[in-house]
Amino acid sequence: MTTKPTPDPISLRRLGPSHLSPARTPIYAALLRAIDDNPDRVPCINPPSPGLDWLDPRQRIQDAAARLCRRCPALEQCAAFYEPYPAAPGVVYGTTERQRTKGITTTKAER
Numbered sequence: 702m703t704t705k706p707t708p709d710p711i712s713l714r715r716l717g718p719s720h721l722s723p724a725r726t727p728i729y730a731a732l733l734r735a736i737d738d739n740p741d742r743v744p745c746i747n748p749p750s751p752g753l754d755w756l757d758p759r760q761r762i763q764d765a766a767a768r769l770c771r772r773c774p775a776l777e778q779c780a781a782f783y784e785p786y787p788a789a790p791g792v793v794y795g796t797t798e799r800q801r802t803k804g805i806t807t808t809k810a811e812r
């Protein structure tokens with residue numbers, strides 16, 4: 702018997718269920734499995750401080766979240782899922798909205 706991965710509340714808040722189309726379901730399922738393998742180490746779901754929200758629009762908060770995000774065990778799967786959605790709100794796969802929409806690369810200070 703296979704168990705269903707835990708729903709990912711962050712992705713649903715970002716994109717809504719309509720973006721989880723059948724064609725993309727395997728990619729999303731891989732992300733959910735990666736999250737389920739290490740839920741305690743996925744910082745967007747278990748942030749180290751309650752004020753740190755991956756969907757916060759403030760740049761300084763996004764910079765802090767992105768630094769933690771880059772050490773997430775689901776980083777690779779998250780990138781595979783979110784790369785087609787550069788305008789997704791907040792931080793995903795270690796990048797801020799500004800980096801994805803303006804093509805700004807990570808600076809040493811942001812790492």
Ligand code: SF4
Nearest residue numbers: 745770773776779793
């Ligand atoms: S890579 Fe970042 S946004 Fe993606 S699941 Fe991990 S912590 Fe969340």
